[in-house]
Amino acid sequence: MTVPPRSFTAVVNPTAGGSASARTLMPLARLLREAGAELAVEYSRGLEHATALAREAAAAGRAVLGVGGDGMVGCVGGALAGTDAVFGVVPAGRGNDFARQLGLPTDPAGIAEVLLHGEPRAVDVIEANGVPVLGSVYAGVDAVANDNANHSRLRGRASYTAGALRAVLTWKPADYVVTVDGERYRRRGFTVVAANSGYYGFGRHIVPHARVDDGLLDVLIVKHGPKRLFFQVMRELSDGSHLNRPQVEVLRGREVRIELAAPGRVLPYGADGELPGVLPVTAKVLPGALRILLPRSG
Incomplete structure (x- = not known):
């Protein structure tokens, strides 16, 4: 047609x-x-x-x-x-x-x-502290790496790689409270990602089962471990084998709140490559909220 x-x-x-x-x-x-x-x-x-x-x-x-x-x-x-x-x-x-x-x-x-x-198709959107987000909301060493990359003289993937190295080397584990559809989880670790899209950080397939049209957010938590663990997880993103690690946990829900368990620490959260604020952040899925032109065969 x-x-x-x-x-x-x-x-x-x-x-x-x-x-x-x-x-x-x-x-x-x-x-x-x-x-x-x-x-x-x-x-x-x-x-x-x-x-x-x-x-x-x-x-x-x-x-x-x-x-x-x-x-x-x-x-x-x-x-x-x-x-x-x-x-x-x-x-x-x-x-x-x-x-x-x-x-x-x-x-x-x-x-x-x-x-x-192409034809317009409805996809989900995240509302993060009242602001629409298309891809994901993440709070941890990756958001710090994002901040480092934004202030780097390097460009493209090199800026994120250097920013991530600096972030991990200086990282102190965060004590998170993650609430998914009303159920609270206390976790200590590297990051929490609430994903609509499975990719972030220049092509890293962090949440491979995330879909933009299922009305749900996939919540990935990288829990505490040696600092080399984070680099190992990043290397395993290409084939999804990071999901087999006991330090990687995936939850699913429609509303996710990410906060720190104790006051005093300030941690940024990222969204679509930007850094809109610091924790806490509440991410809600808005099912089918955006009509995007996509290939007819897709």
């Missing part, structure tokens, strides 16, 4: 992945326009501005594209959550983990095919 040409507004992070946004957007724009689609391009000055641009375009009845990495994609998609707007993902950042979870192409021709001929 042929889909009529669509009207798009691309909300762009001009700094994502160096010049990756421009390298992706320029040929993509040409392909869309050659196919008869209308495309307007808006460059954001920050996440708040991107949110306003996305909502304005959606109110005008246009499909809204998030162009950039997971932070921009999460911001634009989150702005549209709970509405009838159609969202398109244009992966052009450093991580592109949410696009990876969806199985979306990263080349301009493949992206254009999805945008022109």
